[in-house]
Amino acid sequence: MERVSAARVEQAKILLDRALGGSKLLTEAVSLEPYGYDRSEAAPVTPDIVVRAKSIQDIEKTLAIAQETGVPVTPRSGGSGKTGGAVPSAGGIVLCTQGMQNILEINPNDMLAVVEPGVILSDFHHAVEREGLFYPPDPNSAAYCCLGGNLAENAGGPRAFKYGVTRDYVLGCETVLMGGQPLQLGKRTVKGVTGYDLTALMVGSEGTLGVLTKATLKLIAKPAQVHTILAQFPSVRVAGSAVSAFVRRGLVPRCLELLDAGALEALRTFNLPLDADAQALLILEVDGEPNQCDADLEQLGNACDEVGATSVWVAQSESQRDRLWAARRDLSPAIRKLSAHKLSEDVVVPRSRIPDLLDEVARISEKTTVRTLAYGHAGDGNLHVNFLWNHDHEIPNVNLAIEALFREVIAMHGTLSGEHGIGILKAPYLHLEQSPELIALQKQIKQVFDPHNLLNPGKIFPTSGTHRAC
Numbered sequence: 001m002e003r004v005s006a007a008r009v010e011q012a013k014i015l016l017d018r019a020l021g022g023s024k025l026l027t028e029a030v031s032l033e034p035y036g037y038d039r040s041e042a043a044p045v046t047p048d049i050v051v052r053a054k055s056i057q058d059i060e061k062t063l064a065i066a067q068e069t070g071v072p073v074t075p076r077s078g079g080s081g082k083t084g085g086a087v088p089s090a091g092g093i094v095l096c097t098q099g100m101q102n103i104l105e106i107n108p109n110d111m112l113a114v115v116e117p118g119v120i121l122s123d124f125h126h127a128v129e130r131e132g133l134f135y136p137p138d139p140n141s142a143a144y145c146c147l148g149g150n151l152a153e154n155a156g157g158p159r160a161f162k163y164g165v166t167r168d169y170v171l172g173c174e175t176v177l178m179g180g181q182p183l184q185l186g187k188r189t190v191k192g193v194t195g196y197d198l199t200a201l202m203v204g205s206e207g208t209l210g211v212l213t214k215a216t217l218k219l220i221a222k223p224a225q226v227h228t229i230l231a232q233f234p235s236v237r238v239a240g241s242a243v244s245a246f247v248r249r250g251l252v253p254r255c256l257e258l259l260d261a262g263a264l265e266a267l268r269t270f271n272l273p274l275d276a277d278a279q280a281l282l283i284l285e286v287d288g289e290p291n292q293c294d295a296d297l298e299q300l301g302n303a304c305d306e307v308g309a310t311s312v313w314v315a316q317s318e319s320q321r322d323r324l325w326a327a328r329r330d331l332s333p334a335i336r337k338l339s340a341h342k343l344s345e346d347v348v349v350p351r352s353r354i355p356d357l358l359d360e361v362a363r364i365s366e367k368t369t370v371r372t373l374a375y376g377h378a379g380d381g382n383l384h385v386n387f388l389w390n391h392d393h394e395i396p397n398v399n400l401a402i403e404a405l406f407r408e409v410i411a412m413h414g415t416l417s418g419e420h421g422i423g424i425l426k427a428p429y430l431h432l433e434q435s436p437e438l439i440a441l442q443k444q445i446k447q448v449f450d451p452h453n454l455l456n457p458g459k460i461f462p463t464s465g466t467h468r469a470c
């Protein structure tokens with residue numbers, strides 16, 4: 001994207017300094033650089049200004065000045081996004097809400113919480129669990145992603161199979177529109193059908209419609225007991241058949257994570273009880289009342305044995321559970337070490353098509369000679385398919401492999417992204433899934449919220465070029 005002009009930036013700097021004071025602004029190259037990228041492979045773009053917001057008023061003033069000066073604004077929270085959503089494609093202002101970290105209310109009677117966008121997800125989990133309550137959305141980046149980014153991306157994670165995704169827990173939110181207008185969306189009640197559901201629209205809008213400044217989140221009772229299982233298999237096909245067996249028996253573990261042989265190679269770098277000859281693995285977790293939980297555990301274990309698991313291991317203590325999940329949460333960085341470059345997609349297929357998806361990935365890898373591996377939230381049909389390469393001359397084949405994957409996923413009635421969003425990286429492929437009419441309608445919605453296309457431009461909607469312009 002074309003960068004905003006230096007003259008506009010200078011004008012915005014003067015006005016922002018006057019409105020917010022210098023302490024909330026970063027303008028030196030060295031301090032701007034870390035705000036130019038996220039945790040994706042999107043090429044970094046250094047912003048011209050970073051605003052470190054501390055209040056809704058800071059956000060209102062920033063968005064008013066940005067509109068007045070015509071300078072683009074990219075919202076940012078934890079910077080852990082996987083599709084370049086927080087990368088300021090056209091330069092300009094990064095509006096960081098990470099400093100708004102207050103949990104304003106945890107209400108056990110109404111079973112809700114009110115939070116600011118910079119609250120780190122794992123801090124929020126601990127806070128509500130201390131009250132005997134539970135907030136299920138649990139992306140594997142929980143230790144450093146923030147609730148603002150979770151809402152903007154409609155984050156999922158391992159517990160979505162049983163409990164759903166972020167959108168299922170957002171009752172309402174406060175947002176500021178481009179130009180500085182604040183808006184209260186949604187409600188504090190569990191039910192409510194007044195007008196269009198703009199809360200649902202805002203959740204998952206990837207910071208392109210408004211800047212989130214507060215959220216009212218639904219909580220549920222904390223499950224009394226949790227068991228975690230690690231089951232190992234001789235092949236990914238056998239592991240896939242275990243998943244089908246659970247579904248047939250009506251078993252709904254809260255987590256159902258699958259790793260193929262390539263992902264298992266990365267997991268072996270952690271100190272876990274892994275069989276030398278295992279070629280696939282499932283991490284299963286059940287929760288609930290003790291009797292039900294024990295019964296589910298037994299049934300899941302039996303189903304794994306029946307389809308041919310090589311071993312089934314049950315975590316015996318909280319520390320064993322933590323060790324297993326720590327390894328799972330660090331899997332993505334561990335995979336990154338297997339080659340010079342990697343790209344991770346998060347496609348979804350109807351869960352019955354998981355074995356077909358795995359077969360297709362193997363076929364695509366063979367045809368394009370690009371190394372692949374897959375892991376992820378198999379219970380939801382959501383797999384992170386990774387493409388690994390070492391040399392630039394492999395890039396055209398990587399692009400072919402990615403497009404082939406997307407086409408196969410769409411042919412299986414799947415979707416391009418289960419939880420990471422479209423951002424920059426998947427924008428060139430949106431047309432594979434959505435009709436021109438649907439894309440045009442969404443662009444019209446964007447125009448209503450942001451007529452001058454200044455809020456997080458360059459995201460979601462198709463641009464020319466291939467994946468990451470690589």
Ligand SMILES: Cc1cc2nc3c(=O)[nH]c(=O)nc-3n(C[C@H](O)[C@H](O)[C@H](O)COP(=O)(O)OP(=O)(O)OC[C@H]3O[C@@H](n4cnc5c(N)ncnc54)[C@H](O)[C@@H]3O)c2cc1C
Nearest residue numbers: 077078079080081085139140146148149152156207212419
């Ligand atoms: C190792 C690893 C594991 C991950 N595992 C998962 C997983 O299991 N499930 C999953 O869903 N995701 C996962 N992610 C992706 C990522 O953590 C999530 O998308 C997360 O929700 C991003 O939150 P963030 O605070 O880091 O957002 P950022 O990266 O800062 O921003 C993400 C998007 O939200 C927008 N945004 C940020 N703050 C605001 C705001 N206040 N108002 C409006 N828009 C805003 C940004 O513009 C951007 O488009 C993983 C990432 C990593 C690195």
